[in-house]
Amino acid sequence: MAKSTYYIPVGPIHPALKEPIRVEAEVEGEKIVKVDVKRGFAHRGIEYMGMKRNAIQTLYLSERICGICSISHPYAFVLGSEKALGIEAPPRAQYIRTVIAELERIHSHILWLGVIAHEMGFDSLLFWTWKGREKILDLLELITGNRINYSMYMIGGVRRDLKESHIKAIREAIDYYWKFTEQMKEIFLSDPVYKARTRGVAQLSKELALKLNVVGPVARAAGLRIDVRQDTPYDAYADIDVKAIVPQDIVGEVYGDGYDITLVRLYEIEQSLDIIEYCIDNLPEGKILAIPNYVALLNKIKKTQGEGIGMHEAPRGEVIHYFKYDGTRDGPAVWKVVAPSYNNINSWGPALLGAEVADIPIVVAYIDPCMCCNDRMAVVKDSSGKVLPYDLIRKKAIEKTMRIKKELGVRK
Incomplete structure (x- = not known):
């Protein structure tokens, strides 16, 4: 009797993968009937290294966990450290943090839109979106000195202030991205080919999303109203009353698929523009660091016993950093990081079952995965x-x- 199923390995090195991971699919014809996901190809031991350094050195190490989320991990890091140390960033610093975080959300969401277009062969749309994304990267470089790995956050505040020239450039960018986002909505949401390739693909029900503990746009696309900025607000978010964006509020129905994730991310760009505009309109005066002297900060850390958890709603979903300072050294005795890809990759199995082989790159890309973020240890x-x-x-x-x-x- 002829064999009815065939084994197709995707990864750890594959044109559809930007980082190493392995998806093993068993197919009948073009239909996927069994799938297994293997991680562990990108373990770097960052948490271990971070517990061998002082807290400021570890803060900059945390920025290297993920290139695209290079503000998200430092944000959770400083929030967790501040809780453990019992210090609070000045109001001006809190608003500046929020502005930078939302600028990163815009560039990350536009990057994701371009990647999804690329995975379905729509490369002209990839190039167009990434051309639009350049303005955000130029703006981040103007404010922080770099397009990526900004070195902007510090325990107890931020390292750089916003100047009037920065605020002027931010306002110009806001005007530009309101128009650019309207164009993206018209192209992505109205194009029949894009809708055909994403509607019903990578679909998750609300119940399955809860069971798998998915987070971020993946969870919200399934209709779950979860967002760290809404549920446990911090810094300027506490003054803004952020509401989780879900498809049922936009179009009145939920499919929980690639098209709904596109909806969520596009409308979250507009939400970020509103948040940034609020922050620069209401930017408090005052200092930007609770403890400006870094030697004094490290001495305080060395004398402090405490623990804390920092949570930030990264573009991909919630990032969590846990800290414990034991009062014997100037760095964390325990540092534990949980990134959204660790949760969201769990959705690949159910999303791929019943899908076609050609859908594998789209399903893999729809959660915007970061492999280095989700690896825990090497066995x-x-x-x-x-x-x-x-x-x-x-x-x-x-x-x-x-x-x-x-x-x-x-x-x-």
Whole structure:
């Protein structure tokens, strides 16, 4: 009897993947009947490294967890640290933090829209969206000095103030993106090809979204009214009364698919524009750091025993940083990071079952995954499946390094 199903591996290296992960699909014809997702190809040990440094060094390390969310992890980091240390950022710093976070949300959402268009072969739309995204990156560079990894946040505030020239440039960008977003809505939501390729694809019901603990736009597209800025408001968000954006409030119905996620992200760009405009219109006067002297800040950390959790609604969903300071050193004794991709990747299995092979890139991209964000630890097994202990792995790694050095003729 002929075999009725076939195995198709996607990744860890594949044109549709920007980072390494493996999706193993079993198909009948073009229909996916079984799927397994394997992670663990991008483990970097960042949490371990962060607990070997002082808190300021670890803050800048947290910015390297994810390039696209390079403000989201520092934001959760400083919020958690401030709770553990019992300090509060000045009001002006809180508003500046909110402005930078929402600027990043706009550039991240536009990036996602371009990636989704690319995955379905709509590359002219990819280039057009990314051309529009450049204005946000230029603005972030003007304010912070860099297009990515801004080094803007600090425990107890921010490192740089907003100047009048910055505020003028922000207002110009707001005007530009109101018009640009209207154009994107017209193209993405009205194009029959885009709708045909996303409606019913990567679909999650509200009940399944709750069961899988998905977060961010993926959860809101399924009709869940969850948003950290709404549920546990912080900094300027507490003054703004942010409401989670869900499809039923926009079009009156929920499918929980790729098209609904597009709806959510487009309307969240407009929400971000409103938030930024509110912040610059109501920007408080005053200082931008609770403890301007970094030596004094590290001394306070060294003398403090406490723990705290920082939560921020990143463009992909909630980011959580847990801290514990034990009063013996100037860095965290415990640092634990949970990023949204760790939750959202769980939706790939149900979303792919019953889908077609051509839908795999769209389903993978619809959650806007970050592989480096979601890896927790590396587990090494021998040929029999037994987990190897740390000491043995370290010994073998040293032996391999020495062997390679000898082969290359390296003396030191």
